[in-house]
Amino acid sequence: MTEQRRSSDWRHTTLTELLGLRLPIVLGPFGGLSSVALAAAVSNAGGLGSFGLYGYDAERIRLAARQIRELTTRPFNLNLWLDHDNAAALAPTEAEFTSWLEPLLPYFHELDVAPPTRPAQFLPTVAEQFDAVVEARPSVVSFVFGVPSAGMLDRCRSAGIRAIGTATTVAESIALDAAGVDAIVASGFEAGGHRVSFLNTAEDSLMGLFALLPQVVDAVSVPVIAAGGIADGRGIAAALTLGADAAVLGTAFLTTDESAISPAHRERILSPEATRTVLTRVYSGRLARGIPNRMYSELTKKAADHSAGNATTGATALAPFPAQNWLTGRFKPAAIERRNAELMSLWAGQAGPLARAGSATELMSRLEAETSALLG
Known part of the structure; x- marks a missing residue:
């Protein structure tokens, strides 16, 4: 159990001392939706700005780190997806790729986008990404979908980088603590985006934050x-x-x-439709939470038809991760350009109805004031 040093001011915790933060507020790292300006704004306001590196090759990682440093001198976090289930090595045959593409062809046609050909790889390697992160030397690197290796953690320590792991269950938090990370994110199933479970399936690792958090605090030393x-x-x-x-x-x-x-995504989160979110694999091949739309409904039916062996529909299997995420990513830019929210991945958490428009600096000020009003 971690021994927390708490002053009379809620702003001062063991973590804020460890990372040099003014406020114990962390920006969620958005895989594929990260913004240099947003990460820097949160850091400048005293929190920990984060930037997700999903799909980034080494050069893009180096560029993102340079751009963040141009906007802030404060600590920031770069987030890496570990290669859970050896996903980066996925190499379908031409026939498999064609079968995965088939359920998505109506969307390519609707958006006037040419269907893609099979790529040489769907993702850069984690080794390539991690080398670039160590070179960039952010204050923090956070990991999802697994436990960073001893070698990775040694390199972080040598470079003066704090390492944070992410757990969706108590068992995962214990594994991360034993590995030697500096802090652990306890991620409740209310969160938007991907469920980052790694010891069991995501569907078998759905704990709400209020149940998960105190158990993790009691179980770990960080x-x-x-x-x-x-x-x-x-x-x-x-x-x-x-x-x-x-x-x-x-x-x-x-x-x-x-x-x-995109504007269409923002509008949907700020609309009454944000009151309903779903956990689904149809957008990316991995379980993730977002606001349902037409693509969700249609692909869910196709997946169900395939599972039921419904030969009359000619249903084929949806692609696994990362192929499904890569395939839907080929037509999403066109959907964004047309403000067509029905053909996007509308990632959002269950607290979406509490979100407001405005600047990140204004939000940070409001969060500080609201928390101070409650904790003094």
């Missing part, structure tokens, strides 16, 4: 960061009261001015 369903000062105060050293906010920052999401 600071714990709460994530999932937090969008205002009430959520931050609750997380700190349950033993967290900081809180992650994701969806609340997606609607800020500095966010990289």
Whole structure:
């Protein structure tokens, strides 16, 4: 169990001392939706800005780090997806690729986008990405979908980089603590985007934050960061009261001015439709939470038809990760350009209805004031 040093000021925790933060507020790292401006704004306001590196090759990683440093001198976090289930090595045959593409062809045709050919690879290697991260030397590197190796953690320590792991269950948090990470994110199933489970399937690792957080705090020896369903000062105060050293906010920052999401995505989060989110594999091949749309409904039916062996529909299997994410990513830019929210991945958490428009700096000020009003 972590021994937390708490002053009378909620802003001062073991984690804020460790990372040199003014506020125990962490920007969620958005894989594919990250913004240099947003990461820098959160860091400049005293929190920990984060930038997700999903799909980034070494040169893009180096560029993102340089751009963030041009906007802030404060600590920031780069986030890496570990190669869970050896996903980066996925190499379908031409026939398999064609069968995975077939359920998506109507969307390519609707958006006037030429269907893609089979790529040499769907993702850069984690080794390539990690080398670039160590070279970039952010204050923090956070990992999802597994436990970083001893070699990775040694290289982080040698470079002066703090390492944060991410857990969706108590068992995962214990594994991360034993490996020697500096802090652990306890991610409740309320969170938007991908469920980052790695010891069991994501469907068998769905714990709500209020159940997960105090159990993780009791089980590990390092600071714990709460994530999932937090969008205002009430959520931050609750997380700190349950033993967290900081809180992650994701969806609340997606609607800020500095966010990289499309106008159609932002409008959907700020609409009444954000009251319903679903966990699904149809967008990317991995379980993730977002606002349902027409693509979700149609692909869910196709997946069900295939599972039921419904020969009358000619249903074929949806692609696994990362192929499904890569394939849908070929037509999403056209959907964004046309403001067609029905053919996008509308990632959002269950606290989406609490999100507001405005700048990230304004949001950080509001979060500080709201939390101070509750914790003093």
